[in-house]
Amino acid sequence: xxxxxxxxxxxxxxxxxxxxxxxxxxxxxxxxxxxxxxxxxxxxxxxxxxxxxxxxxxxxxxxxxxxxxxxxxxxxxxxxxxxxxxxxxxxxxxxxxxxxxxxxxxxxxxxxxxxxxxxxxxxxxxxxxxxxxxxxxxxxxxxxxxxxxxxxxxxxxxxxxxxxxxxxxxxxxxxxxxxxxxxxxxxxxxxxxxxxxxxxxxxxxxxxxxxxxxxxxxxxxxxxxxxxxxxxxxxxxxxxxxxxxxxxxxxxxxxxxxxxxxxxxxxxxxxxxxxxxxxxxxxxxxxxxxxxxxxxxxxxxxxxxxxxxxxxxxxxxxxxxxxxxxxxxxxxxxxxxxxxxxxxxxxxxxxxxxxxxxxxxxxxxxxxxxxxxxxxxxxxxxxxxxxxxxxxxxxxxxxxxxxxxxxxxxxxxxxxxxxxxxxxxxxxxxxxxxxxxxxxxxxxxxxxxxxxxxxxxxxxxxxxxxxxxxxxxxxxxxxxxxxxxxxxxxxxxxxxxxxxxxxxxxxxxxxxxxxxxxxxxxxxxxxxxxx
Numbered sequence: 001x002x003x004x005x006x007x008x009x010x011x012x013x014x015x016x017x018x019x020x021x022x023x024x025x026x027x028x029x030x031x032x033x034x035x036x037x038x039x040x041x042x043x044x045x046x047x048x049x050x051x052x053x054x055x056x057x058x059x060x061x062x063x064x065x066x067x068x069x070x071x072x073x074x075x076x077x078x079x080x081x082x083x084x085x086x087x088x089x090x091x092x093x094x095x096x097x098x099x100x101x102x103x104x105x106x107x108x109x110x111x112x113x114x115x116x117x118x119x120x121x122x123x124x125x126x127x128x129x130x131x132x133x134x135x136x137x138x139x140x141x142x143x144x145x146x147x148x149x150x151x152x153x154x155x156x157x158x159x160x161x162x163x164x165x166x167x168x169x170x171x172x173x174x175x176x177x178x179x180x181x182x183x184x185x186x187x188x189x190x191x192x193x194x195x196x197x198x199x200x201x202x203x204x205x206x207x208x209x210x211x212x213x214x215x216x217x218x219x220x221x222x223x224x225x226x227x228x229x230x231x232x233x234x235x236x237x238x239x240x241x242x243x244x245x246x247x248x249x250x251x252x253x254x255x256x257x258x259x260x261x262x263x264x265x266x267x268x269x270x271x272x273x274x275x276x277x278x279x280x281x282x283x284x285x286x287x288x289x290x291x292x293x294x295x296x297x298x299x300x301x302x303x304x305x306x307x308x309x310x311x312x313x314x315x316x317x318x319x320x321x322x323x324x325x326x327x328x329x330x331x332x333x334x335x336x337x338x339x340x341x342x343x344x345x346x347x348x349x350x351x352x353x354x355x356x357x358x359x360x361x362x363x364x365x366x367x368x369x370x371x372x373x374x375x376x377x378x379x380x381x382x383x384x385x386x387x388x389x390x391x392x393x394x395x396x397x398x399x400x401x402x403x404x405x406x407x408x409x410x411x412x413x414x415x416x417x418x419x420x421x422x423x424x425x426x427x428x429x430x431x432x433x434x435x436x437x438x439x440x441x442x443x444x445x446x447x448x449x450x451x452x453x454x455x456x457x458x459x460x461x462x463x464x465x466x467x468x469x470x471x472x473x474x475x476x477x478x479x480x481x482x483x484x485x486x487x488x489x490x491x492x493x494x495x496x497x498x499x500x501x502x503x504x505x506x507x508x509x510x511x512x513x514x515x516x517x518x519x520x521x522x523x524x525x526x527x528x529x530x531x
Contacts, residue, residue: 040181041172044087047072050418053096056127057147058154064096065127065153069418071168072212074204085188088205089168091416092159092213093127101217104156104248104528107206109163111227113198114428116167118408120225121160124507124516125152128415130400130407134509135378137399145407150513155521156221159209164192164201165428168419194434195444199234206235207243219248219528223520226473226504229255233446234437236453236460249527250450251463251520254470254504255478258445259435263357263474269443273319276354278477280311283360284340285468286377292342292364300501304468307340308476318353357471358390371395376503377469400508401426451486454494462495463523465516467502467509475499496523 049070056063069091076083095103108125110117122130122145129148132138152158162169171188175181191197210216224232229252239245256262260272263279284307287293288300297303318325318333325333334348341348343355343363351359361372362383369386373379373396381395405426412419435444454460464482466475482495498519502509506516 039174039176041084041170041174044071044170044172045073045084045174047087048418050416052415052417054127054415056149056151056153058149058151061154063127063151063153066094066096067127067416068092068094069412069416072205072208073172074164074201074208077200084172084174086164086172086192086201087170088164088201089162090159090205090209091121091126091412092157092209093153094157094213095153098157100214102219104219104221104524105159105215106152106156106221106223106251106524107159107161107202107209108223109161109202109228109231110225111229111231112163112166112427112430113227113231113433114163114166114193114430115227116162116169116424116426117160118167118404118424118426119505120223120507122404122408122411123505124513125150125158125223126160127151127153128411130403132400132403132508135376137381137395138403140402141406143403143407145411150507150517152517152520152524155524157215157218161202161205163198163428165430166425168422168424169428189431190434193428193430193432195230195234195437195446197434199231199238202231202235203238203243206239207245210245219524220245221249221251221524222247223251223253225253226256229253229473230257230444230446233257233450233453237449240453240457240460246457247453247460249461249463249523250453251465251523252478253465253506253516254473255464255466255481256473257447257450257481258443260443260445261474261477261480263471263477265356267354267356273316273354274480275356275477276319277311277316278480279357279360279471279474280315280337280340281307281476282377282468282471282474283355283364286360286372286471287340287342287364289378289469290342290365290372290380294339294342300468310336310340311476315353356390361391361471362388372471373469373503374471375505376467376508377471378503378509396503396505396508400505447481447485454485454487454491458491458494460494461523461527463520464495464497465499465506465519467500467504467506467512469502470504472504 049068052067054065054067071087071089073084074086075081076085108120110119127148128145131144131146165171173181173184175184192201222232232250236247236250261275261278263275266275281304333353334345337348338345361374364372365380369383370380371383371391374394376396379395379399384392409424437444466478468475500506500512500515502512507513
């Protein structure tokens with residue numbers, strides 16, 4: 001950005017001219033200065049790239065790759081198609097000596113909404129992996145970054161995308177005037193920081209990427225985690241039915257498609273008891289892991305199958321009865337819940353048999369003044385307030401986020417040679433996320449989007465994955481959503497499921513990361529072959 005310093009010239013003018021002449025010169029110079037000032041976003045208006053090379057060893061085999069760290073500039077629609085709206089950062093890994101038209105390509109992103117994709121990149125499938133403790137706080141730096149023998153580069157080229165406003169991605173308000181810039185930036189946030197605007201931005205990025213790197217004929221996959229699964233449903237529908245891009249597969253990790261199933265805050269939606277039913281098996285898994293059950297089962301999965309039957313049967317019926325539930329029956333249900341969650345019977349009765357995620361995280365380990373994790377309930381940490389009703393923080397994020405932030409900031413600059421003069425944001429600065437979808441208010445539900453994509457592309461395959469210890473997006477809720485997609489029974493065979501003894505970030509548990517890699521690699525291999 002250029003700034004004109006006029007002090008010396010103005011002093012000379014004062015000495016040489018009359019006040020009237022000076023006033024005229026001053027006006028002329030101010031006009032010239034204004035015309036030369038670039039907008040604050042001028043540096044974002046051009047796509048940038050940095051190319052490096054590297055190798056990774058997966059299952060004993062070396063894979064040489066070309067890495068591209070860079071940005072693509074997105075634009076508006078219709079009569080604003082030449083107006084820049086966002087600069088989106090990505091890191092792409094291309095296997096060397098592979099045929100682009102035959103090599104699968106997978107677009108990966110985290111959720112939030114508004115999270116950078118550092119988690120999937122550095123924890124799951126990139127060529128380098130962050131090392132963190134399994135279920136406890138990782139000690140401070142120096143941290144370890146190692147070869148990722150579970151990198152997905154053995155099966156697919158990879159493109160990790162940071163959501164607009166997160167990571168090195170930025171919204172663009174190409175306007176010099178501060179007031180006009182502020183108004184334009186407000187419009188950008190209202191548009192892009194929303195369910196539909198976010199998906200449109202990702203769709204535009206993907207189609208631009210396919211053109212830039214000549215990948216239109218490659219087998220194509222979406223991989224979203226958490227809110228990224230919500231995005232994937234909307235994004236797949238846009239790509240398929242607006243941009244005519246057939247996908248080979250959609251991979252969903254820690255899914256939430258209907259926010260009516262969320263165990264976060266269901267007390268604000270009285271009369272809708274489904275979240276309590278669908279979260280119960282995750283509560284049971286967590287109590288099993290921390291040995292808080294009155295009688296510890298011999299194995300996790302048979303125990304969860306039993307809890308699922310109870311949740312969908314007796315428990316659901318009891319909640320459905322509401323105030324009409326007989327006291328003796330209520331007592332019996334509370335005792336059964338105690339057997340499955342370890343929570344005290346009197347607590348369950350006072351909670352009217354309805355325990356939210358925050359309540360469970362705060363209460364399960366309360367005798368030790370500890371809080372269980374939300375994203376991964378295997379983790380625990382000292383309670384911020386032992387007398388609070390709900391958990392005050394998530395021990396998982398506190399345990400691993402500093403490791404990811406430090407190592408990515410080092411890796412992207414030292415190895416990918418990008419970002420020396422930039423700030424990497426773990427999350428976008430989102431004040432409000434527009435939850436209206438396709439013109440409809442109310443609780444967000446994108447099950448119809450995924451269903452529409454599967455109907456219009458009946459060859460599309462879906463892989464649903466998740467962890468048993470995920471309170472944020474319980475696995476039983478994801479199974480429920482898939483079983484209730486409005487699709488013909490014949491299309492249900494296109495859906496596969498895989499579950500792991502891990503949390504929301506399945507890859508935080510190394511054995512589960514290996515299993516996740518194998519399941520995803522097999523899925524890509526089987527769905528990318530030509531008949």
